[in-house]
Amino acid sequence: xxxxxxxxxxxxxxxxxxxxxxxxxxxxxxxxxxxxxxxxxxxxxxxxxxxxxxxxxxxxxxxxxxxxxxxxxxxxxxxxxxxxxxxxxxxxxxxxxxxxxxxxxxxxxxxxxxxxxxxxxxxxxxxxxxxxxxxxxxxxxxxxxxxxxxxxxxxxxxxxxxxxxxxxxxxxxxxxxxxxxxxxxxxxxxxxxxxxxxxxxxxxxxxxxxxxxxxxxxxxxxxxxxxxxxxxxxxxxxxxxxxxxxxxxxxxxxxxxxxxxxxxxxxxxxxxxxxxxxxxxxx
Amino acid sequence: xxxxxxxxxxxxxxxxxxxxxxxxxxxxxxxxxxxxxxxxxxxxxxxxxxxxxxxxxxxxxxxxxxxxxxxxxxxxxxxxxxxxxxxxxxxxxxxxxxxxxxx
Numbered sequence: 001x002x003x004x005x006x007x008x009x010x011x012x013x014x015x016x017x018x019x020x021x022x023x024x025x026x027x028x029x030x031x032x033x034x035x036x037x038x039x040x041x042x043x044x045x046x047x048x049x050x051x052x053x054x055x056x057x058x059x060x061x062x063x064x065x066x067x068x069x070x071x072x073x074x075x076x077x078x079x080x081x082x083x084x085x086x087x088x089x090x091x092x093x094x095x096x097x098x099x100x101x102x103x104x105x106x107x108x109x110x111x112x113x114x115x116x117x118x119x120x121x122x123x124x125x126x127x128x129x130x131x132x133x134x135x136x137x138x139x140x141x142x143x144x145x146x147x148x149x150x151x152x153x154x155x156x157x158x159x160x161x162x163x164x165x166x167x168x169x170x171x172x173x174x175x176x177x178x179x180x181x182x183x184x185x186x187x188x189x190x191x192x193x194x195x196x197x198x199x200x201x202x203x204x205x206x207x208x209x210x211x212x213x214x215x216x217x218x219x220x221x222x223x224x225x226x227x228x229x230x231x232x233x234x235x236x237x238x239x240x241x242x243x244x245x246x247x248x249x250x251x252x253x254x255x256x257x258x259x260x261x262x263x264x265x266x267x268x269x270x271x272x273x274x275x276x277x278x279x280x281x282x283x
Numbered sequence: 284x285x286x287x288x289x290x291x292x293x294x295x296x297x298x299x300x301x302x303x304x305x306x307x308x309x310x311x312x313x314x315x316x317x318x319x320x321x322x323x324x325x326x327x328x329x330x331x332x333x334x335x336x337x338x339x340x341x342x343x344x345x346x347x348x349x350x351x352x353x354x355x356x357x358x359x360x361x362x363x364x365x366x367x368x369x370x371x372x373x374x375x376x377x378x379x380x381x382x383x384x385x386x
Binding site: 120205 | 336
């Protein structure tokens, strides 16, 4: 993968709003923004109610994913362009999801909703109805891009562990991003040996990704070893999808997994090692 | 509001949930305004004392934003189609009001 195959610019997107075979999909945890105005022709996916199992903490399974995409009018051969708010966090999460289930051609809109709005590009409230399809996932979940808690514990001290939360969350001074209340049940801190590379370092303030050279420089300076496999995590797995996208899809690293359990799981586990403070800590 | 399964910024015009103990939180809140009044839909970024990004929210219809931070020095940076602007705050526990002008 590369920047050219995984990302589209806002200019390109605006010129291709009517292109057949291209489906724009807005992904957010809260779809109020979509309802208040979306990219013309875009359908919406609610991250919380449509991409998560509604009882267990897990993803929708293959059959549920197929039913979802069929109902949204997305076909196996469509090129899917994902975008959303929150600097594309949930769109990046959905991108990872589409890859988990093997969708052929999926792209992220560089800068997402923020760049689109700051540029004052067109949004409308038109209802979008695409005829239903019969979507078939190419395979079940591709676990080469998903890490579970036991994978993470085994990789302490041997893989690159990349903590993409803010420095204060990494150190244990905050338990959640600063737009959320701080009362949480889990322990503060990070997985020992994890390097701190906040997701935001990979993005410009308008939400677009930094240049390939800048991205390589940022991860190199933080101590990422290009010869080792990498697992990225955050608090619930969506900010780390953004960093997974950078490492796997833009920079083209081979073995990069997203730990979607992330800190809300790891920080609640009994008996696992936890490091506090600004340093990675010892295995 | 459940925070465990959520990471997106909540509605900025909603009242602080009753479950949140404001005396223990360091709330940084304010209104983004331009020469024409409050700016809806501005992107407000909270930067720590080293200038590192910490969080971002989108202002409500009345231009409001709100962060739950920690005591210390913070910078607020607002981006909007009407222009950008910055403000700084030395925050303490409780409610810290910080207006941000853009243009």
